[in-house]
Amino acid sequence: MSRRNVRFQGVIKNGAAIEFFGTIIPSLLLFKRDPRAWWQRRQSRRNRNRQPLPLLEDLLKRPNDAGRAGDTYIFIFKWKGDEFDLDAFHDSHDFLLDLERVLRAQGRRFRIFTTLSPKINLPELAETAGLGNLSPFGLLVHPRFGPRMLITGVEVEGGLPLPGQVEQPASMGCNDCGLCLSLCPQAPLERGEVDLRKCEGCSRCIKCCPIGKSV
DSSP, rough: OGGGGGGEOOOOOOOOHHHHHHHHHHHHHHHHHHHHHHHHHHHHHGGGGGSOOHHHHHHHSSSSEEETTTTTEEEEEEEESSSOOHHHHHHHHHHHHHHHHHHHTTTTOOOEEEOOOOSSSSHHHHHHHHOEEEEETSEBBBBBTTTTTTEEEEEETTTOOOOOOOOOOSOOOOOOOHHHHHOOOHHHHHHHHEEEGGGGTTOOOHHOOOOOOOO
């Protein structure tokens, strides 16, 4: 069966729930892993508005890669391994908080998209921005980082001075090897469907991807 014939079911349609749990759960995981680091981040965010505004050009160097699709700018924060990276999540969140402060101080109109924002399909926009292509599961596969990353974005008037994109290898990401489909516990190549509600706690499609394994 072709990857194009696999159906995906169980998509969460409650946008408010996605954003709420997508923010609170990583925070709880960080508290469980390192209460001191959690408290330091919490205090830093409370004091953020009293800190000097960063320069926009310096701020835009924080992501590991960035691109543009129309008026929307996409930012990539790579993981350090195959597992969900709490530090990368919080780095991306802090980046958006600072970006919001800078754009608000400049009087610009903008709309922020967090990693799990239900308002927009960030992987598809990232593909349009030339940051990779999509896996059979709809994950962005970056040419250097593979699917091991977080994606955020902002729609803003007036443009942003993005630094140069990282040098990409010849591959554009997913090469249709089919490994993620063949190793998925739900056997999508046989059953023709994937229930996304059963994906919780399973990252096999990310771990098995050969793209970006050595980064």
